[in-house]
Amino acid sequence: MRDKELYQQILGLGTPWSVSRVELNMDKQQVDVFAEHPARTTFCCPECEQPLGCYDHIPERQWRHLDSCQFKTILHARVPRVNCPEHGVKQVDVPWAEKSSRFTILFERFAIDVLLATQTVKGAMSILGTKWDQTWAIVQRAVARGKARKETKPLPHIGIDEKAFSKGHSYITLLYDLDNSTVEAISDGNDTDSGIACFSELSTEQVQSVKAIAMDMSAAYVKAAKHVFTLTEHMIVHDRFHVMQLATKAVDKVRRAEHRQLLQNDDDRLTKTKYIWIKSHENLTEKQQALFEDTYDLKLQTGKAWAYKEMLRDLWTQEDTASATNYFRDWYNRVIHTKLEPMKRVARTIKERLGNVVSYCKHRITNAVAEGINSKIMSIKRRVGGYRNQQNFKTAIFFYCGGLRLYPQ
Numbered sequence: 489m490r491d492k493e494l495y496q497q498i499l500g501l502g503t504p505w506s507v508s509r510v511e512l513n514m515d516k517q518q519v520d521v522f523a524e525h526p527a528r529t530t531f532c533c534p535e536c537e538q539p540l541g542c543y544d545h546i547p548e549r550q551w552r553h554l555d556s557c558q559f560k561t562i563l564h565a566r567v568p569r570v571n572c573p574e575h576g577v578k579q580v581d582v583p584w585a586e587k588s589s590r591f592t593i594l595f596e597r598f599a600i601d602v603l604l605a606t607q608t609v610k611g612a613m614s615i616l617g618t619k620w621d622q623t624w625a626i627v628q629r630a631v632a633r634g635k636a637r638k639e640t641k642p643l644p645h646i647g648i649d650e651k652a653f654s655k656g657h658s659y660i661t662l663l664y665d666l667d668n669s670t671v672e673a674i675s676d677g678n679d680t681d682s683g684i685a686c687f688s689e690l691s692t693e694q695v696q697s698v699k700a701i702a703m704d705m706s707a708a709y710v711k712a713a714k715h716v717f718t719l720t721e722h723m724i725v726h727d728r729f730h731v732m733q734l735a736t737k738a739v740d741k742v743r744r745a746e747h748r749q750l751l752q753n754d755d756d757r758l759t760k761t762k763y764i765w766i767k768s769h770e771n772l773t774e775k776q777q778a779l780f781e782d783t784y785d786l787k788l789q790t791g792k793a794w795a796y797k798e799m800l801r802d803l804w805t806q807e808d809t810a811s812a813t814n815y816f817r818d819w820y821n822r823v824i825h826t827k828l829e830p831m832k833r834v835a836r837t838i839k840e841r842l843g844n845v846v847s848y849c850k851h852r853i854t855n856a857v858a859e860g861i862n863s864k865i866m867s868i869k870r871r872v873g874g875y876r877n878q879q880n881f882k883t884a885i886f887f888y889c890g891g892l893r894l895y896p897q
């Protein structure tokens with residue numbers, strides 16, 4: 489008798505439901521708990537909540553509950569149906585599980601905790617003893633639940649960025665809320681349509697609430713923003729890290745060309761120096777630092793390009809857009825009179841989009857604010873074995889980075 493009461497408590501069953509029987513199956517290491525309701529109970533229509541008599545029952549169903557010690561615990565019940573004059577024959581809601589879930593609410597809550605803690609579906613599966621599809625169903629339901637509950641809050645600072653999925657062959661576009669570091673929308677691809685698809689997920693009020701958008705310098709997202717927003721010229725901020733990345737790549741191009749040339753004269757002074765020019769100076773090891781100093785003193789073209797790249801960094805420390813513009817013009821004039829072709833190309837590219845580079849000094853946004861999200865997404869991607877397709881990858885991003893309320897009530 490006591491085990492019935494115990495499980496009644498554990499399962500949190502209230503009227504009209506009670507535990508009728510508990511069976512311990514030693515072979516299967518399983519506890520089977522059977523719930524039932526008295527005859528002539530009234531249930532509510534799930535659509536309109538009208539109280540109605542029980543019409544019939546669907547065949548017995550099972551829900552996995554939290555384990556009882558090491559024993560898998562399965563709740564069994566026959567769910568009643570009502571015949572609503574307005575909505576027809578409907579299966580009633582049961583208090584222990586959400587519709588179409590094969591787990592109790594308490595189990596799903598626990599599964600979400602485990603998924604969040606392990607950060608992987610595979611890791612969670614081994615702890616929960618669930619199958620791949622079942623675990624994904626929990627993730628998908630949690631994301632759907634979170635999205636349905638999501639309020640449309642104002643989004644003054646947003647960012648749009650691409651992420652490669654499966655070794656750079658296919659891309660997805662992500663829309664960030666930079667103030668809350670959450671992913672707000674995801675679309676396939678990385679072209680203008682992908683950008684429009686992401687922006688289109690915002691409500692009219694949200695579109696109107698946007699003050700600034702961080703993005704790389706590619707034309708695709710600029711076009712997409714212009715398609716959706718008015719006054720875009722004042723809103724777009726080209727992400728400083730993307731701009732600096734262009735400059736860093738240019739330094740590397742200078743080094744490669746110079747190295748090739750030097751080698752023709754058996755001069756190997758640039759051998760194995762790639763990283764000292766592209767890594768942040770403060771991240772160099774002591775050995776690399778020494779190598780840097782020796783090589784920099786040689787007054788090679790590469791060192792010169794590196795110095796211009798470093799100088800460019802200060803563009804983003806300027807007080808306002810006017811001084812940033814002046815700073816850039818000075819930098820541009822120096823670079824453009826050198827023979828550093830790759831650097832000159834970068835200078836011209838920035839000049840073309842200068843208004844949306846120096847706009848940083850007004851809005852102070854960068855997609856790197858979403859660094860927390862970025863590293864999360866990268867680690868989600870690294871465990872790519874766990875995400876067999878792009879759809880799962882997207883769902884996982886929403887699960888871990890969407891700022892969603894995932895738990896069932």
Ligand SMILES: [Zn+2]
Pocket residue numbers: 533534535536537538572573574575576
């Ligand atoms: Zn009804």
